[in-house]
Amino acid sequence: MNSIQNPLRLGLLGAGVVASGVVKVLERNQAEIRRRAGRGIEVARVGARNLAKARAALGDGLAITDDLDAVVTDPKVDIVVELIGGTTRARELVLKAIASGKHVVTANKALLAVHGTEIFAAASDKGVMVAFEAAVAGGIPIIKALREGLTANRIQWIAGIINGTTNFILSEMRAKGLDFGTVLKEAQRLGYAEADPTFDIEGVDAAHKATIMSAIAFGIPMQFDKAYVEGITKLQAADINYAEQLGYRIKLLGVTKRRDDVAGGGIELRVHPTLVPAKRLIANVEGAMNAVVVNGDAVGSTLYYGKGAGSEPTASAVVADLVDVTRLHTADPDHRVPHLAFQPDALDNAPVLSIEDVVTSFYLRLRVADQTGVLARITGILAEHDISIDAVLQREAGDDETQTDLIILTHETREGRMNEALSKMQALPTVLAPIVRIRKEELN
Ligand SMILES: NC(=O)c1ccc[n+]([C@@H]2O[C@H](COP(=O)([O-])OP(=O)(O)OC[C@H]3O[C@@H](n4cnc5c(N)ncnc54)[C@H](O)[C@@H]3O)[C@@H](O)[C@H]2O)c1
Ligand SMILES: N[C@@H](CCO)C(=O)O
């Protein structure tokens, strides 16, 4: 073992939740890490906006500066660890680090989902690595699984709970009946939420992560702008309850799926609240935990579960990447794992399909006048559109005896077709409120 070599030196950008976890894990496990990496790994410099806060978060022993450009160009730095977040300054600094011949480790899913193509091309030109395990599902080694463990497979689909904040909110609301705002504040206090929590609750963070998984599962370029994104802010407690009565849980899922039935092939890439059968393991993932199911043609479905957010769980992924980079940095760049898991000249151009072309089954809730013939009219419209019904539930709608809630589960159909049927149903005078529609996945 070449443990007499000098340690690899990090330039750490940021001094927040994840950065402080990285410093702690590197310090606590340094002997174990050296045994694994064959070399020590040490923080040479830190770049942070607020020096006093950075010292308070990371301790006094580190060389901290507010000149982040000086860190990424410092000849004494071998690897830049980008933990500031955002897509503007982070992009500048990461590209500058690459141009200076540094390897980069980042937890920044927004940066990669939006600028990944540019960043990976720059890294390949320079022969440096950009590692990003922490960017998807925090401490769960899902990037490693997709890029390495599952390479024998033609991946068919991936479905994941990949945002801890929203899963925490849905769990606490369901189990404790707490309101949305209270639980969101708690998620922020615990360090799960993004700097801008609308990214969490509107599904954007999950879409960044689904975009990255889609690219490395199917060997396509990052296409965040094509993702369909719907968060949890419009979810109503009534639908969470009705879903339970029908044997389902509602989870915010990131889904990406290969569609061989479309001429020339296509990829679904979407984030939305989803009914999942309550008996599935993934339906029982609670709190800030994450879980990802990957279905491959050879292996079938595999499930990855663990902490997707928080200081040390995320640091676990960052430090694992550091060990990887330490082991591989002297390897011929052509023999490293390609950034998107497929060779750059073998990427596929299968398009990301529009939401109209996505195929799922649906949960519908209609507030209707309690009159004879209403159900027949509605099921008639579904039949006209060749949408078949799986289950129907009728429930009293509060105290008003003239109204009732009709809950319908459908079999799979194209979303465009469902939209046509929905607009016809919505136009009926006996349909008294906007129809609620939630997509449903069996995840077999
Ligand atoms: N917190 C988590 O659980 C978690 C999990 C996975 C990935 N991530 C990602 O890790 C990254 C860091 O997240 P975090 O939770 O540690 O954030 P944070 O807000 O706790 O820390 C960010 C740090 O970067 C500094 N910073 C931000 N913008 C800066 C700028 N323009 N110039 C200089 N310094 C700047 C801040 O002062 C702070 O020290 C983000 O990309 C985030 O999406 C976070
Ligand atoms: N805000 C993110 C952090 C981890 O990426 C979450 O809640 O999952």
Ligand code: NA
């Ligand atoms: Na991960």
